[in-house]
Amino acid sequence: MKYNYGFGDKEDDDGHTNDRNDSVAIGKNLRSSYVKFGKDRNQRLSNRNNSLDVPMHIDYIRINFWGQFAVHDYFAKWYEQFGLEVVEVSNFGTTILFAVTETDKFSNFLQSIESVIKNADDHAGRSYSKLIHYIQDFELLTTSDIVLTTDKEGVFIFKLADLMVHNNGLEAILVKLEDYLQQRAITHIINREIGIVEIYSTDALDLTEIVNNFDIVLQVTSGRATLIKPSVFNIPQRDYGFEVADMPNLPLVGIIDSGISINTPLAKLIVVDERLNLTTTSVIEDNVDRGRGHGTTVAALAALGSEAVLREYRGVLTPDCQLLPIKITDAASSFISIARVLEILREAKRSYPQIKIFTLTINFSQNRKYNEHYSSYAYALDKFSFENDCLVFISSGNNANAILRTNGYDLRYFENEEANLCSPAESLNNVTVGACADSLRHGDYVGISNGKEYPTIYSRKGHYRYELLKKKAKINKTLFKPDLVMAGGDYCYRNNSLTDIGEGSMLLLSADSTESFYQSIGTSFATPLAANAAVRIQKRYPDLLASSIKALMLNHCSDKLVEELKENKKMLIGHGCLNGNDVLYSDSNRINFIVEDIIDSGELKIIPLNFPEYLITEKLGKTHGLLKVTATLCYQFLPVKDSQLGYCPVLIGFGFFRNHLGNDILKKEEEVKSKLKGSLTLWSQNCRFKEKPNPFSNVQKISFVVNAKELIDESGVFKIGIHCLTHPQLRPGEDVSYKKDNKFSIAIAVEETVNKKKVTGRLYDEMIAINEVENILTADQDLEAEAS
Known part of the structure; x- marks a missing residue:
């Protein structure tokens, strides 16, 4: 197909951008x-x-x-x-x-x-x-290029080369490396699927000798991970004073963390399975941070959400999920095995096939370099989520150094590379969560940030920096991280000095029953709040794809309250802050749609969106901006490990068009004007040249207002076009898996924006009546939702 947005055949005649003839x-x-x-x-x-x-x-x-x-x-x-x-x-x-x-x-x-x-x-x-x-x-x-860690002990992650023509030779080297490790009794794990060898430090380990001689190793990094919060000045609050209500048929959320203490009111929600444990202590023990725990805090926020914090953990709290502790550490700083984490995630999915949502707030300690290739950890999680229709909510990572560098709030600090996110937060199939300064406390905002919707100084930004690339390098402005920000608490001033335990911090559940609660800040607490929103969607609409949950959430995020953030705003806060109520419910003047479908490479699909006649026949007080339409497309993909450009190998894009047929939409814009509005791009992501495209993004968002004239001109029908292409920059044969049946989801929100006195209360019912819609709730679930 020839698309009318510049996706041409070639950029030049020879397949390269610069032919230097001198x-x-x-x-x-x-x-x-x-x-x-x-x-x-x-x-x-x-x-x-x-x-x-x-x-x-x-x-x-x-x-x-x-x-x-x-x-x-x-x-x-x-x-x-x-x-x-x-x-x-x-x-x-x-x-x-x-x-x-x-x-x-x-x-x-x-x-x-x-x-x-x-x-x-x-x-x-x-x-x-x-x-x-x-x-x-x-x-x-060289060896110095390959060994990218200064650690002398722990878990070392060896990234393996992968060849298409001479892979048998690499296999022979790998067999010899395994013999070498066994002869020296060096503990190791080989995972061919991810393409890594994990080696555990012993006195017999000589990293330099291995890298000098076994030419299958492309990179050596440390598996050091951290739970450390932005600072350590936390103090206890008061005894437990709440209980968790009994709720049947709750979804299950996996808490990939330090365990969940059984000695808290969360006990009735915990599903105990000691197979899901990489440590020597039980999954129902959480002893990190001097007994205060970490997984327990995360689990409480995932299960009880922001309501628990707003109510200061008082009374009877209604849970949104059960909790499955997946214990990968029992120390504030430890070494993580990617292969073993992936193994117990798969065991969790095999044993509990209904599970769809996970939280992961333990990142590798080293920040990503600008424009660095996707890590093996991100690749493993992207592959897992695609194959199992899951979402892992991953924290962007905490930056404890930030407050020491700034001694206050200075957005210029984010220009530093050390403010970049930590692996595996660059994962594309999952959801990366940063922290905004909101603490969910009542009263005036008192944090050091410019407002509670702003990114906190300890949160981390996306690591893409396109201006560092060559001038003709490809840029895709829809590719950024984090995906959104949630409340994580903020530093504030007390007695003329900065503190993380003042009114700007968040009230949190402690695993230590003698302490019960404490105050702190961190992306570790923003992340489970996002997971809670996801599980509430899953609870209400259990048959949705994971990509639909993600699309719904991002479709109801807003960055409008941080307008002064101009440059690189998306790299700081992604799509912005989530409106948790709008994502769950429609009302008489606002409707949410979900489109779930599959598409083949080279295919164009057209979906009509019909609008009710009353919008143009009745006097609504204005003719401009009658409606606001917001749509977000998400899809998961099987990643390509060794290609940063083709890591997302499938392009699925969408756009809103005039009431034209598909053949006209495909024609050049100068021939047939299919573009709906001058303010809209034709397609949600423009990857320019077919031979040398941009990197693809699996999340795109479009928002626009609808005027009466547009409804009249198009007879009340807009067309949503969805198209699909396979990345042309893959190695020969790598594109076969992506030719057919690529799943995608689009969340669409339509709301009246007329004066409150003119709001009709008719939009929801009439949109339902004139569009082909299937209710994804059963009758019993509908009654339960109404009762709640």
Whole structure:
């Protein structure tokens, strides 16, 4: 299909963005890369321990291109000419890591580099492959490039290379590595699905020796994770003074954390399963933070929501879910095994197939670098959620250093890289939650932020920074993190000094029954509040897809109260703060729709949205802005591990169009004006060129007002168009899984925006009458909802 929004066939004739024809300049530019590459390669050879008898060795070369590399078209050409096989795509398509898999052919690469360098010296006009023109610089992947942690102990995560042509060779190296680890009694876990080896520190472990000799390792990181809150000045409050009501048939939420204490009023909600435990203490013990716990606090907010905090945990509180403790730590700072976390998540899903919502507020301690590739942890969770129709609510991570750097509230601090989120918060299939300054307390706001809807100084921002990419690198403005912000409490001033236990903080349940409650702040508390909103949707509409729950929530987020945040606002607060009531209920003047469907690659679907006649036949006091329409599309996908550009391999986009047929909507806009409004883009995400597109986003949102003239012109019918394309920048054969049956969800909210005196009370009923709508509540559930 040819779409009328610039998704053309090619950006240029040769598949590259910059053809630098000045061979003298090219030769001078590549000279330093060539010299350093030779030195590094000789050093790597000298560091090998031949007595280990590793069956083969592979060099990896990282090439930065002047523009985006067309992987699909040029994969074969670089392999055939230079013996270089694409291993990993980063920097959104401008940096490629190649494996040197054919050494004879690789000599052609080095000879071409030598020729262009010599030509720069003597202008002799030697011949060489013109593919060299597109290289900005290159380097050997060295041991220092691979080992990205300074930790000397704990769990080390080895990211493994994956080849399409020579993968049997890598398998032989992996077998030899496993023998090496077993001979030295080094505990390890190999997970081929995620593409990692996790190695546990012992006296026999020599990281440098492994990386020097086993050429299957692309990256070594630490599994260090943290529960540490923004500060540690918390004090107890009072005894437990509430009980949890008995409620039948509640959904189940998985709390991936430090356990949930059985010695609290939450006891009746806990489903105890000791198989879901990576520690030596019980899942119903929560002893971190000097016995105050962490998972218990998170569980209370997930089950009881903001209402418990607003009521200061008094009286009888109505729960929204049961709680499944999934215990992955019993220390404030520990090391996490990705493979073992994934294993017990799958065990939880096998044992409790109804579970759809999880919370995860334990992040790796190191912040993500700007534009860094997706982590193995994010990949594992994205894959799990796609395969199991689940949502993991992940905190963006706390930044304890922020208040020390600013000693107050300064939004300029977020310009620092250390303010970036922590893995696995970059996950796309799940929901990343940051903290806004609201503490859910009654009375005037007293925190240090500019308002309770603003991001807290300890919250973390998205790690995309497009301005650092090359000028022709692709940008997708719908791709950002976090997804939303929720109340997490704030620092405030008391006795002329900053505190996290004042009126700006949040009241929280303690696992220590002698303390009962404490005050604190953190993204760890914002995250379960978001999960609570999700489980309330699940409770009311149990058959919804996970992507529909996400779409509903993001569709009812607003960033309007933080208008002074202009630049990079989405990277600080995402879609904004959630209106928890609107997401659950329609009323007579506002209606929520959900569209759930599947679409094939190359397909266009058209859905009519019909509006009632009274909007144009009756006097409503105005003709402009009669309605506000807000729509959010979400979908989950099977991620592509080694391609940052193609990590989300499926583009599903949507738009609102005039009352035209599909064939007209597909025509160029100058031929048939299908665009509904001048203020709208034609499609929700524009990924420009087919050969070298932007990265795709699996969340897009559109909002606009409806005027009487538009309803008249279109006979009260707007068309929603949905289209699907497979990413063209995948390695050959990787796109097969995405050609058919891609699921998607669209949440649509329509509300009257006329003067309150003119509100008709007719919108809901009449929209239901003239649109094809299936009620997703059963009769019994409807009665239960009305009773509540």
